Amino acid sequence: MDVSSAEGLANHAETLSDYLYHYGENLPERNDDSMSFTQYLLSVCWEKLHRRFCSWQRLGLIRKFEERVDILDAHLAIVGTSSGPKDPFLSRGTGDRTLLNFLYGNKDNIFKKMLPSALPSDMHPQPSPSVFDKLYEAVVHAHEKKKLELLYTKETALGFHYLVYCVFLTAGRAIKLIKDRSKPLKIAGASKNVSYSEFVESFKSHITAAVLPMKFLQFVLGSTVFKDHIGVWTNDGESLDLLLPNWTEKRVNLIFGKKRQFMAESKKGPQQESPIEGGNGDGDTPNESPTGGGENDDASEESPSGRYGDNDDNDDNDDAPEVGKSIW
């Protein structure tokens, strides 16, 4: 759907309205409907997602996940001391159960296939091959003993760190593949091409394939574990500046984006600065950074989801889909 046109946007609004109404009316079908709508959503917003993954600021963040493990190590060593981050390990909260259920329900695919294959072989520093072992054990124990607090501990923090990194990589690459498959469809007269139906099917299959990586990313970023992990990594914000976008690193970040296959090798990133707005000129925010007037479009933060937003205890939970083998 082309939502850049007036008609397309009207259709999108109508689709959303219909979906919500149907969702409210049909309790037994909610899980399936929700998954279908996620696919739809991805099909209309993948370009924006791609721009986000490829903005130099966000690439910088992902690069820091890869390269600044030293900061995490240093802060893990002083957790709970007067100069270190507060000990977050026993307090689990919003989104953690959803994440745990997802990790446990897909533990073999995630820990045996996805994570080992997602870690680049040329990382520096290179994590130990067993870096996820303790997290894997923690996931199993936390789920089976129903002790959520076991999920994130001093022992699992490093594994969780690399898990977040791998999920970023997997989701970003999945979105890039959608972009790659969309190219033949955008060529003038594409519908007359004898291979058009194949292009369409390929595009659709990559939309489908990107659903679970994006859901995974959603569960990770929506969890309290992630929030606490950022707290530990930055010593409760004290070292946050080290993770923030910095102009001087823009080029390095874009190179990283190509190297890690978030964006095409041959192309300059989609991040084109507009001389007028000083931003990226791509329909995203003018200064897309945590402080620079960037969006705070975190729905769970800005909406009254403090009351309802946590889906941990929600009966109509679509939040633990099984990971399809084809995804990884």
Added chain:
Amino acid sequence: MLDVNNSSLQMSGVSGLQMFFGWVRTFVAHFLGKRNLEVYTAHLASANFNNRPQIKVLAVNSEQYRVPSWGEFEKVIRNALLDISEEDKGDIIEALRNKIITGKGLAPDADRSLFFLREIIANRHKETCNLIMHCEAVVAALLESQKDDNLILAELSKVLGHVPKCRIFHSCLLRTWPTIWFRFQNYAALFVGNFSKFSGLQI
């Protein structure tokens, strides 16, 4: 003294952490918004209050605006500098002007982002520029015309206060709108349609 040329963003501490965390979560904002809408819908349905939501779209087409002259920029800067002598104001403005023109000491990207202002100073700019409206600004403007309900206005302002800056309306369709819709059902039709003016949007 803060060296704006060599500093990254200053955002340490717990509040900075919250902002940072919110920024990181924008990777999945569409999906978090979807989930929130579903949860709201489920709650409404459980109370037998599931109505078909009406979504209308504001006309927030990008507009052509006249490009201000450097003199007008100067005036704004001068007015903002309170309790400063005219001589110092002149020095400050001149220093800014020189900084823009020469780009001295600026990182390449910072230098590049000043291109527009440099063109204005050199009087080489076009007469108009294309600006895109922030959806929150549009909503706020609409609400200003309905001052009969101060309570709702206050609440809405509070909600909108959590959405500091979103340049383009479309990105908020799934995020900003449900907040308003569910809290203030009288405003379900807040986004007033005018599709004929609508263009250039993408989700």
